[in-house]
Amino acid sequence: MTAKTTKEAADAAREREPDGGADEVEAVASEQDEAVEDAPEQQEEDPQAGAEEAAGRPDAARPKRKRRVRVIEVIDDDEDLEDVLQAIEAEDDEDEPPARPAAKAARTAKPAAKASLAKPAAAAKPRPERLESPEEDAEERAASVPMRPARKVGPFSYTPTRPPKEHAGSSALVSVVVTVVVAALLASLAIWQWTRASDLASDKDARGDVSKVALQYGDVAFNYNASNYQSQAAKAEKLMAGDLLDQFKQSTLPGLAAAFKSDSQVGMSSKSTDVFVGSVNGKFATVVVMVDIGLQTKDGKVSQPATLLRLALAKVDGKWKVTKQYPSGVNDSNQNTGSNGLVPGSSAASPSPSATKSTPKN
Missing domain, CATH: 3.10.450.230 (VirB8 protein)
Known part of the structure; x- marks a missing residue:
């Protein structure tokens, strides 16, 4: 785990400092990895000597605590996030082998993580445009309609009240009936006037x-x-x-x-x-x-x-x-x-x- 974290730190440093700074960080990380890998080998070759030496020097036998650096990258693309999560789950599912195989696995996982992190931002899928709600569309249409000028109110002005929508049909029917009645009255009046004029004309003759x-x-x-x-x-x-x-x-x-x-x-x-x-x-x-x-x-x-x-x-x-x-x-x-x-x-x-x-x- 220390080698993996160190390698990830080196990759992050390389991305931040593309010139010479990244090489130095990578060199330090390599040395730390080698030290971590060589420590188990030495323990296997001479366990007894190591134990005696540790007993003689208790403070020196304790390994120096190393500082770990974590690089957190904000991933916007859903596909990249899924790849990273899958890689993490795969690492968690694998059983933890001895120190050397773990270091090798970390080395092999480094190119995959590096490749996943080094994907160009241009390959990201375009975000879908935000769909506007019908209420916002209605508000925009209402705002685009020109407002009617306010009606002047005077002492002799009269503003008729509009009938409610539920009475619109009955109002239309009443208007039709009134129109028919008025037309019939006008026709009757015209006939009466014509008859009267005809009678007067005939009477005059x-x-x-x-x-x-x-x-x-x-x-x-x-x-x-x-x-x-x-x-x-x-x-x-x-x-x-x-x-x-x-x-x-x-x-x-x-x-x-x-x-x-x-x-x-x-x-x-x-x-x-x-x-x-x-x-x-x-x-x-x-x-x-x-x-x-x-x-x-x-x-x-x-x-x-x-x-x-x-x-x-x-x-x-x-x-x-x-x-x-x-x-x-x-x-x-x-x-x-x-x-x-x-x-x-x-x-x-x-x-x-x-x-x-x-x-x-x-």
């Missing part, structure tokens, strides 16, 4: 048609003379319907023919000046027409300006027709009392020959 028929009726209702009463009667019939048309054909038209036949100078004229449309419900309507009426006789002319006539109209075969006629102050309850004036279809409408005939002078 209907009122225009009603007023046009009423003005035409006022121009022909009281416009007769001996030469044109037949053509005017035909125009009036086109604007009439219902009871008014039947009454005009049965009584008014024959009365006009008899009056103009007895006195050809009798004539009537009418001109519509204004119209006021009342209610129009798509199939029925009420109108007030203002007419200037004039009566011509051989004695002179009588005028009735701004005469108001109330007309009831109905839609027949897609066209507006006058079905009833009321002068001012007359309705269905007092129409047959005979108080109506010059109205087509009434007895007072046709000028009577006796009313227009002048009495003969004596």
